[in-house]
Amino acid sequence: MIGLFIKTYWSQLVTLALGLLLGCFVTSWFNAGELAIAKGDNATLKATHSEEVAQTTSAALKRIVTANERADSLQIALDDTEQRLATSKTENQREINRTTTGNTCLNNATVRLLNNATARGKATALPTPASEPVEADAAIATDTDVATWINDAKAQYEVCRARLDTLIDWESPINSLEDLTHD
Numbered sequence: 001m002i003g004l005f006i007k008t009y010w011s012q013l014v015t016l017a018l019g020l021l022l023g024c025f026v027t028s029w030f031n032a033g034e035l036a037i038a039k040g041d042n043a044t045l046k047a048t049h050s051e052e053v054a055q056t057t058s059a060a061l062k063r064i065v066t067a068n069e070r071a072d073s074l075q076i077a078l079d080d081t082e083q084r085l086a087t088s089k090t091e092n093q094r095e096i097n098r099t100t101t102g103n104t105c106l107n108n109a110t111v112r113l114l115n116n117a118t119a120r121g122k123a124t125a126l127p128t129p130a131s132e133p134v135e136a137d138a139a140i141a142t143d144t145d146v147a148t149w150i151n152d153a154k155a156q157y158e159v160c161r162a163r164l165d166t167l168i169d170w171e172s173p174i175n176s177l178e179d180l181t182h183d
Contacts, residue, residue, distance in 0.1 A: 070170070071170065074166050074169055074170055075166075077166070078162060078163065078166045081162040082159055082162065085155055085158050085159055085162070086155070088155070089151060089152075089154075089155040092151045092154075092155075093148065093151055096144060096147040096148055096151060097144065100142070100143045100144040100147050101142075101143060101144075102142045102143070102144050103142060103143055104140045104141075104142060105140075105141055105142055105143040105145070105146045106140060106141040106146065107140055108139040108140050110141075111139055111140060111141050112139065
């Protein structure tokens with residue numbers, strides 16, 4: 001009986017070993033196939049990702065180049081406008097000096113009123129007139145002073161308007177992300 005038991009035990013042990021070896025072989029073969037498929041999928045994903053990164057980078061670079069070109073164009077236009085306005089202001093001032101007489105335009109009470117109105121009750125110094133006032137001690141504004149002030153205010157306004165127009169042009173819909181990504 002012990003002999004039968006030993007024969008059965010060895011036959012079972014051999015069967016178990018053969019089953020284990022066969023199981024390892026089949027599992028290894030199956031895993032090798034799965035690994036090959038996974039490596040192929042991984043290579044495909046890497047290639048797709050590389051293409052997407054290249055396209056995204058290219059699109060971002062294109063947007064940056066477009067934005068820089070547009071900014072340069074707007075800045076050149078603004079510089080030209082400011083130069084034109086400065087020339088116009090100088091020419092206007094030359095004509096103001098030629099065409100005004102220096103006569104009293106606003107008396108001292110009016111000048112003080114206008115100067116104090118912007119100071120909210122604080123005493124402010126009177127502006128230096130562009131030409132000699134009629135009386136040496138009078139605090140008046142001559143027609144030259146008024147015309148010069150108007151010329152300065154007009155020039156400052158036009159420069160401010162040109163700058164704001166440029167900012168508005170820069171912020172126009174062409175710079176929105178949606179418009180730039182739909183190439």
